[in-house]
Amino acid sequence: MQQSRPAPTDSAQQEERFLYAGYHSIISGVDRHWDYGGFPLPDGGFWRYREPNAVVVVEGNRLRVAAVPLTRFHNEVQILDNAKNMFFSTRRFTMPDEGTILFEWEMRARGINTRPRDLYDGFVSAHLLDFSTGMAFDFFVSNDTIATVYALLPFPGVPAPPDPEPERAVKPKYFCDFNELPLETAPWQWHRYGISYCKARDEVRFFLDGQEVGRYSEVPCKVDGCILALGLMTEKSIEDGRSVSLHGQGLIGEWGPFTITVRGNGEDGEKARP
Known part of the structure; x- marks a missing residue:
């Protein structure tokens, strides 16, 4: 069991920190902390994000996954084509109503025969996903590019968000930045990543090696909780009814272990910096 729960500090700070790995x-299949991800199909089946020949290595609190070459694809549903192994x-994880929650971890990536300066040809990912709203906060990493991702997605089976009248809408219903x-x-360079969320302020912030690299306010949905996801992915649009993601x-x-820090009791979100 890779968790510890020290008591909060003093009443002014109200901080709780624990590990998840x-x-x-x-x-082993014992006391499962992780399962293969995936989504139900319209025909009643299930699409599993599992590369059949992937090699999975666990060393202490670190996970390494290699899929060379990638083989999984879907010709019809984009979100099923993107993730190969996840x-x-x-x-x-429950988001506090007040204060902030911060997720921090180390991660590195190596692409084999991926196209230079084309992040979407193949990358390693870590995600905070809320399947009750469709919100996603992520980091994508390739041999030479790192990107933050802020999205509201139509995950299969997730109820659609409220749809205002087109004449009154000022932002898209679904988006991915x-x-x-x-x-x-x-390639294979370690970085430390962090994502913090403040529900009361509708704000998400992204950190890389201790520095803030992105911030979004006016998050359109209140995120009450999220799961973590770890992926090997591509992001190439399906063309003429055919996946073009593999070559x-x-x-x-x-990935290293996740450190989750909850700062409640109205603590200023500015203190969520790693």
Whole structure:
């Protein structure tokens, strides 16, 4: 069990911090912290994000997954074509009504025969996903590019958000903002990532190696909770009823444990910096 729950500090701070990993359970099946992700299909089946020949290695609190080459694709549903191998956390993390929650972790990526400077040809990912609203806060990492992702997505089976009259709507109903960062990275280079969310202020913030690299206010849905997801992915639009996401490339990703810090009791969100 990869969790510890120290008592909060003093009443002015109201901080709780714990770890989430449990990657051994992917292999053992005991006290599962992670399952293969996926979504139900219209015909009653289920699409599982599982590369059949992926090699999964767990070293302590670190998870490494290699799929070389990638093979999974879907010719009709974009969200099923994108993720090739993905694990969902079995725990859903509750967002505090006041204060902030901060998720921090280390991650690195290596693309094999992926196209240079084309993030969407193959990347390693980490996600905060809310299947009750469709909100997603993510980091995508390739050999040479890192992007934050802020999205409201039509996940299969998730109720659609309220749809205002077109004449009154000032923002799209669904969206996905891939913010490619002007920062240098290299294949298999470790970085420390962080995503914080403040429900009371409808604000999400992204951190890389201790520095804020993105912030969005006016998050359109109140996120009451989220799961974590770890992926090997592409992001290429289906063309003429056919997936074009694969050309023999492969991906290797590695993730460390997640540190989750909850700061409540009205603590200023500015203090959520890693």
